[in-house]
Amino acid sequence: MIKRLSGFLIQWRVAVVALLAVVTVVLGYFALGLEVKTTFSDLQPANHPYVQINEKYKTTFGGANVVTLMVQVDKGDIFRRDILEIVQRITKDLQYIDAVNQFQITSLASKKIKNVQASTEGIESLPLMWPDLPSSDQEIEVLREAAISNPMVYGQYVSKDLSAALITVDFIDRLIDYDKVYPQIQEIINEVEVDGVEVKVVGQPILAGLIINYLPETLKIVGMIIGVIALLLLVTEGTLRGMLLPLLSGGVTGVWVMGVITLMGINLDPLAIVITFLIAARAVSHTIQLNSAFDDERRSGGLNSRDAARLALRKLFRPGLLGLATDAGAMLVVALTPIPLLQKASLIGAMWVGAMVIGTLVMVPVALSWVRADSEHRLVDLRVNTAVSAFLRLCTRLTTNRASASAVLIVAVVLLAVSGFFAKDITVGDANPGSPILWPDSEYNRSDASINSRFPGSDRMFVVIEGEEPDALKRPEVLDNIMQYQQYMENLEGVGGTQSLVDVIRPVNMVLHEGNPRFFKTGDNALVNGEFLFFALAGSDPGDIARFSDIKYQNGAVQLSFRDHQGDTIRTAIQASKDFAAANPVDGVEYRLAGGLIGVLAAANEVIFSGQIQSIALALLVLFFFCALAYRSSQAGLFFLPLVVLSNTVTFSFMSWQGISLNVNTLPVAALGIGLGVDYAFYITDRIRESFHKDGDVREAIAFALSTAGRAVIVTAATMIASVVLWYFFSSLRFQAEMGLLIALWMSVSAISALVVIPSMVYLLRPRFIFGAVRKGEDYSADSAGTGAAYAVQGRA
């Protein structure tokens, strides 16, 4: 079948290329509309209970897209007219930002922040600094006193040392465009910043905006890396086609996929750009294999280009297809993890790899058939080939000797065991404070640390208390329970502070008792608490208490501020919440986890945690089945498993060593890399099999395989490794730098195991699927015997 197909394709090569060109142009046109952006909903596992609670309550209790600004003075405190004016101006200007939730802008200068005061006329609830700034020193002094004595302000919106003020602002999830929010906020900051005053800003929208801001740099690095790959290919391959075909194949398939996903309405996450190299590397690998097979055929058989191209297509189609299918299968498994970002990455990866069946396995040989081999000469010759050949001979000697081959396997097994041991230490969720996407000394992470050292924390979670009937939240036992939950949670290292209805009620009671803190507590019955709430909210907008309760006082929220969003912090907080709710039940109300950024991250981490092991196991099953099927031998399935496991454990232990954790951003790399390098192994074993059936000599067969397929492996690996590490040196984003290293490591392990471990296993174990009898349909005898005419006839038949 393959034989006929290859003849046919080469025969109609003009039509084939024309068709592919048309497809490329059309899809390329669509690909121009590709959206490179971050969508917050991509991070959320939609069916997870936490995400559902977040969706249900986020409009009132505050969603995950919160920006926190801190106005900080170098000397003295913020109670100066010019500083207060800055706070007020930022608070006002934020209202005009796109997608902002205007009811959720909170600061010293917002209407929501009030003081309950006892006066001769009774109890008043007045905004602290709204609508007007204090005009005299005396009024500023009054404001300072009021701020200090108000627990909703002091430590929450004004730092305890009075040197900083906080402004928080919520965005509407479905409207937010990170591309716009970041520059708009930056503009507000630039306008107000003066000497001696610093404005720092953090939050999910800022982070996403920063990443988009780095997009030009990212694209520059992409260009540079492609240039370096081209240069390295030119040096190693020596010919123009050796340089252009891998790039063309990777590029064309990429264009197809980008075109298709644009049509499907899928966006590309900016952080996924580095991952495209992980996928495109496969196109480079397969192309180099084809190129090198083409050269081998031409040289050894003295064939013309058309016949050599046809033979290369025919011989490599099976291992190539097997490699691509395994890869795609392993990637598709990731789609079972119900996080849209991962599903999209999985889909893009699988489609791209799938496209390589046409864009690489077919297109490259067809293109090669035009090579005018006789008049072609090497553009560069740096004697790289000599060095590569020498290295390959070394590999051959190493693997075709009983003692050294055994040593190789022992080393591999030990490495597997050791790396497997350390791999399990990998963390799920972020491993360090701040954002792992940026370097610890980046401005963003320094701002984050600065804000979190002065305030309870910029990352938020809300836990919902659902009541069975209205006014449930006024009941003293419910309020006491909420208060004790807050107290319990505030014991956690990562929790900077909590707020609830309790914190609204208590100051009112205190004010009613002449400001005596001995009465800083909730009332003894629901009626009294209702009165306190009435006083607290007199003259305010209905939305002002929305962060803590609905208007019927049936469902409320405890707001928790987190100093960081490390995986451990989140897991501990979630577990502690569940423990508390289980140990301290109250009739008529129930705790429901969990909204806000921390709630969503908790859901994503839980899904990743339970899904990761499952994904790897399923990917290995896919690998087993494809191999067993392709070689019609369960032995083949077993044979390739350890290799994939090895590169996974090595990479994972590297990640845990470097503190790179598994999260929504790094998981696609781990997932799309799982089948990486499996094609190397397929090409090598196929070549061994081919040579053995011709000559019957194991040693010869391994030497042959290494000098042909092995050479291509080295060229591919060297090229890709040398270029992806450039991320490490040039990217301002820590994520890209680390992923560059990770991909390089992954490719190194795959290449080494294909060059050394596979031949050693073959030599020592003599697997039947390689050395067994030739089955029907396989035809190794026709190697270089056929003539162009004969194939042409067959092809037409």
Add this chain to the structure above:
Amino acid sequence: MNKNYVSYALEVALSLLILGGLFWVAFFVKPSVDVPSVEAQAIEPRDNFFGVASPGDSGRVVWAAGSFGKIVRSEDGGKTWQIQPTPVKSHLQDIAAWDAETAFAAGDKGVLLMTRNGGDSWQLLEVDTFPMGGGQFLRAHVDAEGRGWVAGGMGTVLLSEDRGATWQQAHPRKDVSWNDIAVDSSGAVWVVGEFGEIQRSPDGGDTWESIPSPTASSLMAITFSGRGKGIAVGLSGTVIQTVDSGKHWTAVELDTSAHLFDVSWSGARYQAVGNGGVLVSGTDSGQWDIGSVADGNYGWYTNITATDGGFYIAGRGIRFLGPQGSHAFTSRTDVAQVDKRESE
């Protein structure tokens, strides 16, 4: 041939084993994660301690009582604290001790707790309270003669003359909250309360007389230095002074409007605490300083107790004010760091 079959069988068996294993992992393994359980800390960030007591003068043994029936004790001057289990969830407003073994705490909803074993166990005492707010106990006090006193809402004054075994009302019901109680060197009992009210009992609570007050602001605490001299403090920076055993009280003008909640005599100086981190200190000769319990500290404190080395204060946390400055006691390291920055 046999050998081939064996290896073939082995291979199939291994395949099935690995396949089965992978299937099992893929569908049945539910990974779990060890999460450290949350230990209740002796002093938690959200705790309010309304009262603090240190029996003896050394300051080694310290008790503090506060919100949700919490009592903590230190036996090493505050380095380490232990939670003492109590049978109540009501807020405890004050604690007072006869010695390191015997102490009582008073609080909301008529709660009176008693221990005779250093707090290993606390018993809830049954006491009669006045209706409509008489169950709101505010202060606990042990005087030089070993009598126990409780002051509270609705004119409540409770007296125990048997080291806490029995308690009886020692003041008629009255619609005023007594915010503090003190006994001067002559043995007269003093109560201060809302609207600047002052009352005196020369006979251990049998009879009471109203004393003219120079202020209408609520008085929160009263103390005597001896030799007929004493002061009372209250809301909005109120300080009143007597030098004639309380016959006459005069207002001291201070440059602060902060509420003052408690005052203590160290043997050399008065020290008063209140809200906004205020620390007022002064002498009978009328020299007054207005400072802060710690630079950058704006918390409120409702109780101050003198020891030989300095003062314990309680409120929004527990602190020690010594000659070397002030430090907070906390079970949380990161809070301690924040506090350190505050005092820098």
